Amino acid sequence: MQPDISVKHLNKVYGGGFQALKDVNLEIYPGEIFALLGPNGAGKTTLISIICGIVNKTDGEIRAAGHNIVTDYRSAREAIGLVPQELHTDAFERVWDAVSFSRGLFGKPPKPSHIEKVLKDLSLWDKRNNRIMSLSGGMKRRVMIAKALSHEPRILFLDEPTAGVDVELRRDMWEMVRKLRENGTTIILTTHYIEEAEEMADRIGVIREGEIILVEEKNQLMSKLGKKELRLQLQNPLDKVPGELTLEPVELSEDGYELIYTFDAQEQQAGVARLLRTLGELDIEYRDLQTRESSLEEIFVGLVHE
Amino acid sequence: MNLYGVRAIYKFEMARMRRTIMQSVLAPVITTSLYFVVFGSAIGSRMGAIENISYGAYIIPGLVMLSLLMQSISNASFGIYMPKFSGTIYxxxxxxxxxxEIVLGYVGAAATKSVILGVIILITARFFVDYHVLHPFWMLSFLVLTAVTFSLFGFIIGIWADGFEKLQIVPMMVVTPLVFLGGTFYSIDMLPQVWQTISLFNPVVYLISGFRWAFYGVSDVHVGISVGMTVVFLAACMATVWWIFKTGYRLRS
Incomplete structure (x- = not known):
C-alpha cells in the first residue's frame, strides 16, 4: 500500500545551527491514526511544520498523498489539513467566514453544505455568526479544526489538539477523530496526553532529540515494552526475600507485608505459577494478590529517558 | 492557478476594509479634506496661480498622491503583518x-482599497476646489500603477516589520517627508537650482509630476520619465518580493 505520508532521510538544521531533526524516516498509511509522541523540543512540531510547508527542510524527501511536497506542492497541500498547537485565529472574523476562507484558500469552490456539516459536527452551528474573539478557548479550538476540515483533506495533522481543553471536549474530539478515520481520513496527532494516544492511535512513533527512536503498532508496543507487576499481600511480614525466590525478580516492600514480582508482559506467565508454587512450598501465606500492566505513559517515559 | 485561493485572500482583505471603514476610508478623506480647506480654499485663495493653475487645483494631484501612497503602504503592510503577528500566517x-498568488491576493486588495480611496478623495475635492482632468486615461493609469507599486512596497514592509512600531516608521519617517518635499504644494521649478537637483533624487517627485501632468498637462519632469521611474520602482519591489519568497525571509524558517 502506498503511504499517505512518506518521509525519507529528513534533516532540519535551523539558522543558528540547531539540528531539530536527524535523518527522520517515517511512513504513515491511509486510514490510520498515528500518534507522534515526544518530550518538549523533541522535534514533533518541526516535523509537522515541514510536511505542511510552513518550515523549510534542510534535506530529505517528503511525499504527501504520493506528491512531493516541494515539486508538486499544490497537490500535496490540497490533501493536508492542519490544526496547529497554538490557537491562531483571526479574532474579528465570524466563524462561518473564517471556515469558508480556509476552504477557498485551499483551492476548493464554495460548498455551503459541507461547511454547514463541519460546523454542525463540531457543535459550532449555533455560533456560526459569532466573531471568533467572543468564543471560549475550547470553541476556538473547534473553529481551528473546522478550518482544517473545510477543504475535505484526506490527511489531517492534529498538533496537540486537546491541549488546554476540558475533559468533555477532549472526549468529543476523540469521537470526531474516530469518525474521520471511519471515513478514510489519515490522522497524525502529536500529544502530551499519553492517554490520548493509548485511547486512539493505531501506531505510535516516539521522537527524541530529533530522532525517531521507535515506530510500532500500539498493541505490539504495549505488549513488547510493557511490564506486568504482581503484588502479593502477605499474611505475615517477612524480613527478607527468601533465598528460594531469588531466581525471580522479586522485591519486598519496606514493611515486609508485600512481595512485588515484575515481569515482561509478553512472557508466558510461567514465572507467576513458579512463584506461587514456591510460596506454597515455603508455607508463606498471602491474603490478596493484584496484577497490573504498565501504561503507555510508563513505556514512553522509559523510552525517552533511556 | 488557485483562483479560489486568490479570491479568498482578496475577499478577506476587502472585508477587513469594510470592518475598519472609519480608519481605512473616512480618516484619510477627512484629513485630505482639511488640506483642501486650509491650503486650497483658505490660504490658496490668497496665493497666485502656478503655471496658470489656481493653487487649490494645483495641489490636488499631490494630496491625492499623499493619501494613495500612505494608504497603499499602510493597507498592504498591515494586511500581511497581522497574520504574522496573530500566527494565522500558518x-x-x-x-x-x-x-x-499570495502577492496577488494581498497586494491586489490593498491596491483596490487605495484606488477606491483615491477616487473618493477626488470626488470630495470637487466640493472645495474646481479642477479638471486633461488625460483621464493617464490619470487612472498613474493612480493604479502607483497604488500597485506602493502596495508592493507596503507588503515588503509588512514582512520586514517585527513590531507595530516598524510598520509606522517607513510611512511616517520616510514617505511623508518625501511627499511633502516632492512637489505636493509647489513646483520644484520654484526652488533654488541646488534644491531642484536634490529633489530629482526624490522618487515621489516623478509620481506627483506625472500625476499632475495627467490633470493639467504641466509637469516638473517629462511624463515619460515619470512613467519610467514608477515602473523601475515597481520592478525593484517585485524583485524584492521574489527574493523574500525564494529565501523565506521572515516567513519560513
Missing amino acids: EVLSAPVSYA
Missing part, C-alpha cells in the same frame, strides 16, 4: 497557493 503558508 494557514497561508500551508495552503496550495503560489507566492505570486
